[in-house]
Amino acid sequence: xxxxxMIVALTPNLSLDRTMTLDRSLVPGQLHRVTGxxxxxxxKGVNLARAVRAFGGASCVAGVVxxxxxxxxxxxxxxxxxxxxxxxxxxxxxECQALLSGGDPGERGHPTEINEAGPxxxxxxxxxxxxxxxxxxxxxxxxxxxxTPGTAFLDMLRGLDRPVVDSSGAGLEAAVQAxxxxxxxxxxxxxxxxxxxxxxxxRELYRRSGVQVLxxxxxHGAAFVGEEVWEVEAPQIEVKNPVxxxxxxxxxxxxxxxxxxxxxxxLRLAVAAGSANAMLGGPLKxxxxxxxxxxxxxxxxxxx
Ligand SMILES: Nc1ncnc2c1ncn2[C@@H]1O[C@H](COP(=O)(O)OP(=O)(O)OP(=O)(O)O)[C@@H](O)[C@H]1O
Ligand SMILES: [Mg+2]
Numbered sequence: 224x225x226x227x228x229m230i231v232a233l234t235p236n237l238s239l240d241r242t243m244t245l246d247r248s249l250v251p252g253q254l255h256r257v258t259g260x261x262x263x264x265x266x267k268g269v270n271l272a273r274a275v276r277a278f279g280g281a282s283c284v285a286g287v288v289x290x291x292x293x294x295x296x297x298x299x300x301x302x303x304x305x306x307x308x309x310x311x312x313x314x315x316x317x318e319c320q321a322l323l324s325g326g327d328p329g330e331r332g333h334p335t336e337i338n339e340a341g342p343x344x345x346x347x348x349x350x351x352x353x354x355x356x357x358x359x360x361x362x363x364x365x366x367x368x369x370x371t372p373g374t375a376f377l378d379m380l381r382g383l384d385r386p387v388v389d390s391s392g393a394g395l396e397a398a399v400q401a402x403x404x405x406x407x408x409x410x411x412x413x414x415x416x417x418x419x420x421x422x423x424x425x426r427e428l429y430r431r432s433g434v435q436v437l438x439x440x441x442x443h444g445a446a447f448v449g450e451e452v453w454e455v456e457a458p459q460i461e462v463k464n465p466v467x468x469x470x471x472x473x474x475x476x477x478x479x480x481x482x483x484x485x486x487x488x489x490l491r492l493a494v495a496a497g498s499a500n501a502m503l504g505g506p507l508k509x510x511x512x513x514x515x516x517x518x519x520x521x522x523x524x525x526x527x
Contacts, residue, residue: 228481229281229359230474231308232268233386235349235376236341236366237286238319239296240265242334242464242505248324249335258325263507264299265319267389268364270467270506272305274474274496277511280481282474283308283357287348287368290315310352314342321466334466344371353379360477362387364470367394377401389473391415399428405435405449407473413438422446422454437476437490439469444494444521453487455494458520460502467506472497475514491521 244259263269268284275282283306288296293309293316300307317339324335344367361383367376373393380386380401388398389407395416398406410420413436417424425436425448435449444457475496479489495517500509502517 229283229306229357230272230275230477230481231283231285231357231359231361232272232364232474233352233356233361233383234266234268234284234286234364235371236317236368237264237266237269237284237288237296238317238338238341239263239292239299240319240321242321242323244323244325246325249322255322259323261507262295262299264296264303264305266365267467267470268362269300269305270470271362271364271389271474273303273506274471274500274509275478276305277509278475278478279511280478281359282306283359285309285352285356287312287345287352288316289313289342292316292318308352308355308357310348312342312345312348317341323464334464336466340369342368344368344375346375349375349379353382360387360481362389362473362477363394363398364389366390373397387473387477389469399432399434402432403434405437407437407439407469409439409441409469422448422452426452437473437493439472439497441465441468445472445490445497447486447490449486451486453490454524455487455490456522456524457494457498458517460498460517462501463504463508465501467509468497468500471500471506471509487523491523492518494521 242261243257245255272282272284285308287310289312319338322335377397385404387405388403391412414420439445444455446454472493476493496514499514
């Protein structure tokens with residue numbers, strides 16, 4: 224029996240993530256040796272589902288997989304014990320490589336990411352997937368499969384009844400057009416959507432569309448814009464790996480809201496969770512107890 228409050232992370236372009244630590248700083252055109260390798264199921268929805276589960280919530284990863292990478296992906300999700308609804312499709316599930324420079328942790332910086340595009344949009348497999356999605360709050364996570372027709376994505380969003388959407392570019396535009404309940408852009412994504420990363424442009428977007436905005440600002444924290452407007456400053460931390468911080472933040476926010484927490488409380492915990500993710504080294508290392516501790520070091524700002 225599906226749980227009524229399940230958070231369903233519908234991920235149109237799943238991936239097999241390979242994170243490599245190199246023996247030294249990355250220099251294009253030269254040989255590097257890999258000193259550490261992690262292979263994990265990836266795609267933004269998987270990170271979101273991990274965060275929800277870390278807090279004891281019910282989550283499920285939904286998407287289309289294919290080929291040997293698809294089998295590997297299934298096995299990795301099962302090994303992690305993450306619930307899933309996966310439909311078999313054509314082609315190979317894509318691989319995304321993250322390269323972490325070795326040496327002094329203080330000089331590592333943001334990882335170099337090399338992401339494949341993935342197999343093209345497969346209407347049949349997507350239709351089968353949508354026909355057996357579990358009940359719950361659907362969150363559409365990440366990039367679209369290559370060649371996804373804009374109309375098909377829009378129709379899918381409309382059929383999902385006010386989903387939450389964490390995407391970029393055309394995916395985010397479609398989310399606003401379809402009347403999503405909430406979008407989670409970072410500052411670059413909001414600027415690409417509205418021409419400005421300022422809070423006022425999120426307010427204007429909400430006023431004209433009714434779509435709530437959870438805007439994330441990296442080291443600066445996050446803001447929520449809807450009927451209520453709240454801003455939260457992130458704690459100062461030492462960053463190990465910030466990849467997936469936005470996904471962890473969104474999963475935490477939705478879990479907390481489902482549990483009846485107020486928007487400012489949920490936002491503080493969510494910001495702390497994003498920071499804990501960056502501090503601990505990414506979604507595989509994320510821990511809810513560390514997020515709860517960091518929450519004390521977030522700062523809620525009076526809504527302007
Ligand atoms: N350097 C940092 N220091 C403290 N907190 C951080 C830092 N970077 C990220 N965070 C936390 O993570 C949250 C989300 O970060 P960000 O805005 O970078 O998301 P994002 O770009 O969507 O990330 P991704 O798509 O990789 O998951 C921030 O709101 C903040 O709480
Ligand atoms: Mg993001």
